[in-house]
Amino acid sequence: MAAKKTIAIIGASRGLGLAMAQEYCARNWNVIATARGKSAGLDALRERYPAALEIENVDIVDLASVKALRERLASRKLNTLFVNAGICKAHELTPLAVSDRDFLDMMLTNALSPMRVIEAFQNLVAEDGVIAAMSSEIGSIGNSVGFWELYSSSKAALNMLMKAFSERHPDDPRALLLVAPGWVRTEMGGEEAALEISDSIPLVVEMVERNAGIPGLRFTDRHGEVLPW
Numbered sequence: 654m655a656a657k658k659t660i661a662i663i664g665a666s667r668g669l670g671l672a673m674a675q676e677y678c679a680r681n682w683n684v685i686a687t688a689r690g691k692s693a694g695l696d697a698l699r700e701r702y703p704a705a706l707e708i709e710n711v712d713i714v715d716l717a718s719v720k721a722l723r724e725r726l727a728s729r730k731l732n733t734l735f736v737n738a739g740i741c742k743a744h745e746l747t748p749l750a751v752s753d754r755d756f757l758d759m760m761l762t763n764a765l766s767p768m769r770v771i772e773a774f775q776n777l778v779a780e781d782g783v784i785a786a787m788s789s790e791i792g793s794i795g796n797s798v799g800f801w802e803l804y805s806s807s808k809a810a811l812n813m814l815m816k817a818f819s820e821r822h823p824d825d826p827r828a829l830l831l832v833a834p835g836w837v838r839t840e841m842g843g844e845e846a847a848l849e850i851s852d853s854i855p856l857v858v859e860m861v862e863r864n865a866g867i868p869g870l871r872f873t874d875r876h877g878e879v880l881p882w
Contacts, residue, residue: 659683664738666692678702713766764810785830795881819870828864
């Protein structure tokens with residue numbers, strides 16, 4: 654029998670991250686799921702999958718917290734690292750109207766901090782594995798129609814940082830993915846979103862695992878269609 658694969662999902666307390674943890678548990682993976690604090694959703698999921706799910710605490714905007722988690726997982730080997738953590742603030746405002754704090758919080762949480770996690774954890778990921786970060790269709794500059802411009806700029810910044818990472822690691826054998834899951838009805842996505850979680854996350858998981866063992870950087874939607882930068 655083949656050994657169970659392992660994924661670390663960074664940011665899994667609710668919404669898309671929690672749904673990913675559930676999907677991978679159901680697919681018989683070992684799942685390391687993180688949250689900043691107590692998560693009722695993860696606790697309930699662990700009751701369903703006690704042998705599959707591990708819960709770790711990390712605040713990705715706190716570099717010391719990230720480094721501490723890296724030390725706790727130092728002996729582990731991951732098949733997939735998926736950084737999902739993100740926030741959305743003042744999404745309907747313009748640059749003139751938004752507060753400095755709200756904009757900087759999004760840039761720190763959605764762009765800089767995910768890449769710090771990837772930098773710190775990259776050596777834990779198997780050579781035929783996947784390093785992925787949750788981006789967004791609206792992070793595409795080429796396709797931009799100005800929707801949620803401040804949030805979308807944080808995802809465009811994430812895309813740029815992942816592109817720079819790939820250029821600094823030209824011989825990396827792993828798949829490097831920026832994943833656009835679609836506009837999903839979650840607490841962050843809102844009630845007007847087009848998709849249910851069930852319309853998105855199973856396809857995201859299938860797409861991510863199809864990319865295992867295929868080196869290179871790709872900005873892709875849940876179906877595996879490449880998106881313009």
